[in-house]
Amino acid sequence: METQRTWNLVEIDLSILPEFTSHETALYEFELMGYCVVNQGGILSGWEIDDFQLHGTCCTNAPIFDNFSYLWSNGSTNAFIRVTPTESTSYSVTITDCDGCIAIDSVFVNSLDNPEVNVQISTHQICIGGTATLTATGGGTYLWNTGQTTPSISVNPAVTTIYSVTVTDANGCSNTSNKTLNVLPLPNVSITGPEAICTGGSATLTATGGGTYLWNTGQTTPSISINPAVTTIYSVTVTDANGCSNTSNKTLNVLPLPNVSITGPEAICTGGSATLTATGGGTYLWNTGQTTPSISVNPTITTTYSVTVTDSNGCTNSTNKTLNELPLPIVSITGPDGICVGGTTTFTATGGGSYLWNTGQTSASISLNPSVTTTYSVTVTDTNGCSNNANKTLNVLPLPKCVYYRPRSYLYRRKCYLYCIRQRKLSLEHRSDHCLYFCQSCRYYHLFGDRNRYKCMQRF
Numbered sequence: 001m002e003t004q005r006t007w008n009l010v011e012i013d014l015s016i017l018p019e020f021t022s023h024e025t026a027l028y029e030f031e032l033m034g035y036c037v038v039n040q041g042g043i044l045s046g047w048e049i050d051d052f053q054l055h056g057t058c059c060t061n062a063p064i065f066d067n068f069s070y071l072w073s074n075g076s077t078n079a080f081i082r083v084t085p086t087e088s089t090s091y092s093v094t095i096t097d098c099d100g101c102i103a104i105d106s107v108f109v110n111s112l113d114n115p116e117v118n119v120q121i122s123t124h125q126i127c128i129g130g131t132a133t134l135t136a137t138g139g140g141t142y143l144w145n146t147g148q149t150t151p152s153i154s155v156n157p158a159v160t161t162i163y164s165v166t167v168t169d170a171n172g173c174s175n176t177s178n179k180t181l182n183v184l185p186l187p188n189v190s191i192t193g194p195e196a197i198c199t200g201g202s203a204t205l206t207a208t209g210g211g212t213y214l215w216n217t218g219q220t221t222p223s224i225s226i227n228p229a230v231t232t233i234y235s236v237t238v239t240d241a242n243g244c245s246n247t248s249n250k251t252l253n254v255l256p257l258p259n260v261s262i263t264g265p266e267a268i269c270t271g272g273s274a275t276l277t278a279t280g281g282g283t284y285l286w287n288t289g290q291t292t293p294s295i296s297v298n299p300t301i302t303t304t305y306s307v308t309v310t311d312s313n314g315c316t317n318s319t320n321k322t323l324n325e326l327p328l329p330i331v332s333i334t335g336p337d338g339i340c341v342g343g344t345t346t347f348t349a350t351g352g353g354s355y356l357w358n359t360g361q362t363s364a365s366i367s368l369n370p371s372v373t374t375t376y377s378v379t380v381t382d383t384n385g386c387s388n389n390a391n392k393t394l395n396v397l398p399l400p401k402c403v404y405y406r407p408r409s410y411l412y413r414r415k416c417y418l419y420c421i422r423q424r425k426l427s428l429e430h431r432s433d434h435c436l437y438f439c440q441s442c443r444y445y446h447l448f449g450d451r452n453r454y455k456c457m458q459r460f
Contacts, residue, residue: 069096073106085111115139115169117177125182127244131156132181139167139175159183186246189238196253198315202227203252210238210246230254257317260309267324269386273298274323281309281317301325329382331390335368338395344369347392352380372396 072081073092083091092106117138126132135152136142142151145164155163164178193205206223207213213222216235226234235249264276277294278284284293287306297305306320335347348365349355355364356379368376377391 068098070094071096083109085109087111112171112173114173114175115167117165117167117175119163119165119177119179121179121181124180125184125242126156127184127242128158128186129156130183134163134165134179134181136165136167136177138177139169141168142166143168155181157181157183184242184244186244187238187240189236189246189248191234191236191248191250193250193252195251196255196313197227198255198313199229199257200227205234205236205250205252207236207238207248209248210240212239213237214239226252228252228254255313255315257315258309258311260307260317260319262305262307262319262321264321265323267326267384268298269326269384270300270328271298276305276321276323278307278309278319281311283310284308285310297323299323299325326384326386328386328388329380331378331380331388333376333378333390333392335392335394337393338373338397339369340397341371342369345394347376347378347394349378349380349390351388351390352382354381355379356381368394370394370396 068079070077070079071094072078073090074081074083081091083089088109088111090106090108092104095103095105115138117136120135120137122133131154133152133154134144136144137151142149143166144153145162146153146155153163155161160180160182162178162180164176166174166176168174187210189207189209191205191207194203197203202225204223204225207215208222213220214237215224217224217226224234226232231251231253233249233251235247237245237247239245258281260278260280262276262278265274268274273296275294275296278286279293283291285291285308286295288295288297295305297303302322302325304320304322306318308316308318310316329352331349331351333347333349336345339345344367346365346367349357350364354362356362357366358377359366366376368374373393373395375391375393377389379387379389381387
């Protein structure tokens with residue numbers, strides 16, 4: 001880019017400035033500062049003077065620049081000094097040029113008091129999750145290291161933290177103060193105990209981690225004994241020596257008991273047996289010692305059977321069933337022990353509600369006329385369905401061959417008759433003029449008169 005330009009002539013009259021009064025020939029140098037003007041399209045149109053500086057010296061062969069020496073009232077020889085007075089102070093400087101010319105100037109620095117900053121804190125320590133309030137006083141504006149600009153701030157740090165605030169007063173003077181907020185750890189709370197219990201059971205929960213305990217049951221001991229009827233959440237708040245609290249909870253599941261039932265008859269007859277079957281679980285234990293779901297029993301008296309069932313969760317439940325022992329009906333058959341051939345008799349059974357003879361008859365009494373000795377049995381069933389048997393033998397006796405005499409007098413016939421009656425061994429049928437005897441015994445019977453040896457004899 002072309003930088004040579006035709007400069008415009010500018011005249012500057014320095015005679016009106018006493019600083020530029022000189023009594024001898026001196027060399028001066030101008031330092032021009034400006035900027036170039038570029039039109040749209042990148043064409044340089046000219047330069048504009050923005051500022052200029054005039055440097056010079058009255059000393060021959062002396063450098064144009066930096067040909068002065070400085071001496072400050074605080075002893076510094078630098079061209080400039082930084083001061084931090086604790087009170088209002090006047091600072092002076094003596095400047096000497098190369099020709100020994102001296103110029104003195106001074107400046108008064110008024111030292112203003114910094115604002116007195118005070119930070120109040122609501123508490124010097126909090127528990128994790130807690131909150132504290134810091135309030136600063138002493139100035140017009142506030143700037144906390146949190147970035148907040150209000151006099152009071154609310155903080156809830158997770159760790160111990162230093163909070164600082166810079167306060168600036170109306171004079172622009174600032175001061176800083178800080179506070180440390182300690183953050184205390186919460187107690188490490190835990191609850192130990194079972195995860196579940198069976199309905200009707202109890203459990204002990206134990207909390208650890210602090211000095212005092214408060215359960216949602218209202219209890220204040222580390223360990224509590226509980227027996228909820230339903231699944232329940234238990235919580236405990238533990239407070240340590242610093243006053244920090246923490247909470248933990250534990251769910252205690254309440255498991256249902258197995259639904260146990262026993263099926264089987266309500267009663268059995270004496271001498272009978274029954275099968276009882278339990279349902280509801282994984283393992284079974286009867287009061288008989290058996291461990292199968294079904295058991296066969298034949299008690300001799302009314303007996304109560306119980307079973308304990310344990311499911312897969314270890315929960316147990318029991319039930320029982322009474323098996324009544326019903327007596328058998330007392331069966332008897334009444335009727336003669338024997339009949340003569342061709343005769344008829346009746347057997348009658350007692351003891352129950354229904355009857356079944358081995359003849360097929362179903363009435364309580366049956367009429368019989370066997371031709372040979374026969375045993376008859378009957379099964380009697382009562383209203384409970386219990387049955388019992390009885391039997392009776394009916395002897396069929398052959399008809400006797402009767403040898404009989406015709407006593408010559410009625411008196412002897414009468415003796416024969418009375419004898420038969422007394423002995424009850426013979427059945428007597430009196431026909432006109434003689435005795436006819438039907439034998440029921442297998443031996444002879446003799447009847448002797450007082451004087452005459454008449455006899456009434458039966459023989460088979």
